[in-house]
Amino acid sequence: MRVANFINSELWGKVSSVPWAVEFPNGGPFPRHPSQIYEALLEGLVLFVVLRILTHSQLKLKAPGFVGGTFVAAYGVSRIFVEFFREPDVQLGYLLGGWLTMGMVLSLPMVLIGIWAVATASPVAKVPPH
Numbered sequence: 001m002r003v004a005n006f007i008n009s010e011l012w013g014k015v016s017s018v019p020w021a022v023e024f025p026n027g028g029p030f031p032r033h034p035s036q037i038y039e040a041l042l043e044g045l046v047l048f049v050v051l052r053i054l055t056h057s058q059l060k061l062k063a064p065g066f067v068g069g070t071f072v073a074a075y076g077v078s079r080i081f082v083e084f085f086r087e088p089d090v091q092l093g094y095l096l097g098g099w100l101t102m103g104m105v106l107s108l109p110m111v112l113i114g115i116w117a118v119a120t121a122s123p124v125a126k127v128p129p130h
Contacts, residue, residue: 002040011036013085035086042078050074066121073114079107 005011009024013033021031051071054060060067080103088094088101095101 002036002043006034006036006040012087013038014087016085032087033085035082038085039078039082042082043075047071047074047078060121063121063123065117069114069117069119069121071114072110073118076107076110076114080104080111083107 002011009026012022012024012027013035015028015030016033017031018033020034022034023029023031051067054067054070060070083101083103086101086103088103092102095105
């Protein structure tokens with residue numbers, strides 16, 4: 001979905017001078033962070049690799065709630081991180097002192113619920129073979 005936002009020139013990032021900054025057709029004449037690509041990489045590729053390691057190398061599927069909690073918490077953290085590079089919604093702007101965005105506020109419960117799920121996950125008791 002975020003790649004579609006990039007192609008459609010939606011949800012662009014803050015003005016930037018990084019070498020990979022992009023000039024969006026409806027983002028003004030200034031180069032901006034391609035925050036949609038950051039989000040696609042973090043929520044897609046990075047999260048996939050983390051979950052793959054947890055399920056195949058660490059065998060965390062044996063601890064119900066651990067993998068799901070990790071997914072929810074990491075997804076929320078990714079969203080919060082990318083919000084630092086993204087322009088806030090025009091109608092909302094920044095909240096609380098000029099740095100907090102609505103995206104951060106809405107992602108925080110996911111982080112907390114994910115952490116709770118990971119913290120309360122317990123491994124399934126091993127059943128001895130018959």
